[in-house]
Amino acid sequence: MTAPRAGSDANSSIELRNVVVTAPTSQDDATILHPTSLTLDERRIAIIGGNGSGKSTLARLINGLVEPSAGGVNVELRGGSTSRSLDTRRDGAAVRRAVGFVFTDPSAQLIMPTVVEDVSLSLRRSHRDAAARRAAVLATLERFGLQDLADHSVHTLSGGQKQLLAIASVLATDPAILVADEPTTLLDLRNARMIGDLLMSLPQQVIIVTHDLELAARTDRAIVIDGGRVVFDGDPAAAIAQYRNAASQ
Amino acid sequence: MTAASPLGEYIARPGPLHRVSPGAKLIGLFVFAILTMATGGAAATTIGLLLAVVIAGIAGLRGRDFWRVTRRFALIAVPLLLFTAASAAFARDGAWGAHGLDLPSAAAWAAGFARGYSVIGDLLALVLVASAVTASTAVEDMLDTITRALAPLRRFGAKPERVALAFSLVIRAIPSILGIAQETAAAARARGLERNPRARVVPLVLRTVAHAQLTGEALAARGIGEE
Numbered sequence: 508m509t510a511p512r513a514g515s516d517a518n519s520s521i522e523l524r525n526v527v528v529t530a531p532t533s534q535d536d537a538t539i540l541h542p543t544s545l546t547l548d549e550r551r552i553a554i555i556g557g558n559g560s561g562k563s564t565l566a567r568l569i570n571g572l573v574e575p576s577a578g579g580v581n582v583e584l585r586g587g588s589t590s591r592s593l594d595t596r597r598d599g600a601a602v603r604r605a606v607g608f609v610f611t612d613p614s615a616q617l618i619m620p621t622v623v624e625d626v627s628l629s630l631r632r633s634h635r636d637a638a639a640r641r642a643a644v645l646a647t648l649e650r651f652g653l654q655d656l657a658d659h660s661v662h663t664l665s666g667g668q669k670q671l672l673a674i675a676s677v678l679a680t681d682p683a684i685l686v687a688d689e690p691t692t693l694l695d696l697r698n699a700r701m702i703g704d705l706l707m708s709l710p711q712q713v714i715i716v717t718h719d720l721e722l723a724a725r726t727d728r729a730i731v732i733d734g735g736r737v738v739f740d741g742d743p744a745a746a747i748a749q750y751r752n753a754a755s756q
Numbered sequence: 757m758t759a760a761s762p763l764g765e766y767i768a769r770p771g772p773l774h775r776v777s778p779g780a781k782l783i784g785l786f787v788f789a790i791l792t793m794a795t796g797g798a799a800a801t802t803i804g805l806l807l808a809v810v811i812a813g814i815a816g817l818r819g820r821d822f823w824r825v826t827r828r829f830a831l832i833a834v835p836l837l838l839f840t841a842a843s844a845a846f847a848r849d850g851a852w853g854a855h856g857l858d859l860p861s862a863a864a865w866a867a868g869f870a871r872g873y874s875v876i877g878d879l880l881a882l883v884l885v886a887s888a889v890t891a892s893t894a895v896e897d898m899l900d901t902i903t904r905a906l907a908p909l910r911r912f913g914a915k916p917e918r919v920a921l922a923f924s925l926v927i928r929a930i931p932s933i934l935g936i937a938q939e940t941a942a943a944a945r946a947r948g949l950e951r952n953p954r955a956r957v958v959p960l961v962l963r964t965v966a967h968a969q970l971t972g973e974a975l976a977a978r979g980i981g982e983e
Binding site: 570571572600603604605607608609610615616617618619620621623624627628629631632637658660676677680682 | 765766768894895896899900917924925928970971973974975976977978979980
């Protein structure tokens with residue numbers, strides 16, 4: 508296993524301390540993630556691994572959608588001279604507001620019937636006034652090139668448009684960190700590249716769980732998970748080589 | 757995973773009902789429901805149904821939408837009609853006699869079916885008017901209205917935003933669950949199990965629960981509903 512590169516260039520970091528995740532089965536508890544300690548402070552991090560390897564569980568730990576069975580996960584947010592440390596177990600709601608999460612299937616993420624309403628739902632908390640909220644929604648749609656689809660039903664959108672909207676709706680809440688769980692898996696090549704370019708251009712720290720090795724190669728650090736264990740952590744090119752090698756055996 | 761159904765779906769087509777405030781429409785729906793339940797008889801039901809059809813038409817529902825609403829409603833309406841008609845007829849002049857059960861007279865059956873028509877017709881009218889409200893009101897506007905209406909209850913610890921969100925999620929769940937029902941029925945047909953209720957009901961229940969869980973996760977992923 509290679510050590511991650513030193514230094515942080517993001518305004519946030521995530522620390523996993525001896526985290527274990529287990530799930531009850533009919534016989535015994537199954538271990539989904541074996542004891543894992545990581546400090547994630549690069550701006551772009553990829554998590555790669557086979558199906559059922561535990562990479563989605565690792566991603567879900569970061570915003571508290573999954574709680575560790577043992578150990579702890581801390582999200583550190585830095586802004587100017589102040590910093591805030593949030594524990595995913597203790598400060599679950601605050602963590603979820605600070606860490607946006609994008610699902611593999613955008614249809615599962617879109618809640619409201621139309622594009623404009625779905626983004627608006629994200630902004631209800633920060634913009635109580637309807638007129639101000641409407642203006643913020645339109646600005647968000649324009650930022651993501653969705654303004655022409657504002658009144659369209661979310662069910663009539665293409666896969667790429669749905670994923671773009673899902674990301675826009677999450678980013679509308681202005682999270683410090685974005686975790687994306689296989690955001691390009693259901694997309695064709697063109698849309699996968701479009702979503703990849705978008706994720707790489709964001710000011711937020713972005714953690715991407717992916718099978719898309721082209722996307723993983725564009726990150727600052729890649730973590731390979733196999734059987735619930737981190738088997739490689741470091742340079743993306745070396746991580747991809749390790750993953751390809753393991754997959755071909 | 758959403759059914760092509762006007763139930764719970766907003767129709768983005770400007771119309772007279774779209775311009776009415778959501779609060780007024782909700783009060784109107786409430787008043788319509790009270791009047792429907794308060795008035796009895798086939799004539800009142802027919803008037804209520806005609807009025808509901810007109811209101812739904814103004815909201816943008818068209819022939820195919822009416823057919824979809826009525827077709828789905830028929831699944832409940834037909835057994836309910838038979839049950840209501842039979843129970844009303846037997847209550848009128850059915851009895852256990854010396855030779856067993858005496859069947860009600862033709863007149864009693866006629867009265868029973870009139871009662872059944874009244875019950876079913878009232879329900880269909882309410883479904884149509886409720887569809888008209890959801891078809892002509894954006895969920896966003898409904899959320900704002902409910903939040904405003906419940907704001908005075910804040911001092912008693914109520915959370916209007918959360919109640920409004922729950923309300924809108926329930927409305928949104930109607931087409932989603934209908935969509936899941938269509939998909940599970942298609943999956944059962946694909947395996948030649950269209951007549952097997954278990955093949956249709958079990959996946960429907962499981963997928964509906966999974967849908968609810970996913971919606972909760974989608975809200976949590978945006979930090980919504982936890983304030």
